[in-house]
Amino acid sequence: MTPPETPTLTYAFAVCRGGALTALTALPGLDTGASVRTLTAGPLTAVVQDVPAAGFGEEALRRRLSDRDELERCARAHHTVITAASALAPTVPLPLATLYLDDDRAREALGERETSLLTALDRIAGRAEWGVKVYAPAGPPPPAPEAAPADGPANGPANGPASGRAYLDRVRTRQRSREQHHTLTLRAAERVDSAVRSLAVAARRLRPHGVEVTGKHRTQVLNVAYLLDLGRERELQAALASLRRDETDLQIELSGPWAPYSFADGGIADGGLTDGGTAAERRTSGRTPS
Known part of the structure; x- marks a missing residue:
């Protein structure tokens, strides 16, 4: 049987x-x-x-x-x-x-x-995806402001309102310093993005990874996927080498080439376990972490 x-x-x-x-x-x-x-x-x-x-x-x-x-x-x-x-x-x-x-x-x-899949295939033909991630060293946390002295006769006039204002000024100065450093870091990351975009036919910004992925010693400030024509790998690597020399405060990582996961719009939107369209697929990328 x-x-x-x-x-x-x-x-x-x-x-x-x-x-x-x-x-x-x-x-x-x-x-x-x-x-x-x-x-x-x-x-x-x-x-x-x-x-x-x-x-x-x-x-x-x-x-x-x-x-x-x-x-x-x-x-x-x-x-x-x-x-x-x-x-x-x-x-x-x-x-x-x-x-x-x-x-x-x-x-x-x-x-x-069929139409959207053919459009996607036209877009990615002869091209590959590359990933560029930019990190800024986290560095030690800024020193805590000195405690504000207590006002009162026992402390004398030097510890009065003028001393309190000085304490608040130190706090504001440290805050401005952090904000200025963050702004300069973002501008440097934008320069990296601009240079790589000039070589690519398309780019997609991805959500930066959090500390659970990057670790506490650095912060990811840029995470972008770029679609490049095949054969431009040397130009890309040379551009990043130059950027690493210029942007010494940043860590710049390149991964790829990948199949064009980030540029394959037009894929199947629903699973087909039932004719009613029950979604069986998971929206998890099959690309393993680099």
């Missing part, structure tokens, strides 16, 4: 156009036992994989991605497939855990967004 087939869902990594994508079938993807494969939908090609419904249904997926180690494993696998695809053809990355009931539902979703 033939055992019944295990129900599966269609997991989508990315959408491509053109290119010889057969090499992707050698990738393990999410390591479910099924090969990564391609799915044609008109002029578009989705990079997909069959995954067991029992392990990737909404409730199971919620449990899976609430586990930090499992989330990292899935994100890295997702990113690996997208990186491989983008090396072969223009590629729109899809969010982590973009799932459909079956191939037909995936094709339907691609067809509904």
Whole structure:
């Protein structure tokens, strides 16, 4: 007796156009036992994989991605497939855990967004994403103002109102100094951004990371993704080398090239676990932290 087939869902990594994508079938993807494969939908090609419904249904997926180690494993696998695809053809990355009931539902979703996906593919063709992060050293905290002396006859006239005003003046001076330093730091970061933008075809400012990511020893003042034509890497690196020499108070970090995660508008907006459009995808980027 033939055992019944295990129900599966269609997991989508990315959408491509053109290119010889057969090499992707050698990738393990999410390591479910099924090969990564391609799915044609008109002029578009989705990079997909069959995954067991029992392990990737909404409730199971919620449990899976609430586990930090499992989330990292899935994100890295997702990113690996997208990186491989983008090396072969223009590629729109899809969010982590973009799932459909079956191939037909995936094709339907691609067809509904064909125009926006083709526009995105035109925008990113022949280009790559680079990330530039700028940090200012946090430095030691400013010294606390001296305590205001108590007024009263026992302290003598020198500790009266004039001394209180002097204390407040010191507080204001320190505050102005902090504000001026912050303003100068932001202006320096803007000079970095302006120089890199002159090389890019597009740029997107991202939310700066907080102290839980950067650590207490530095503050992130700029976090930008840039879309550059392929072949401009040396110009970018030379520009940043010059900026590091000029902006000595800043730490400037470059990462990339990446698949164009920040410039792939037009991706699939909803998951397809049900024909009613239940959102199964998580809006978590598959790109691993640099």
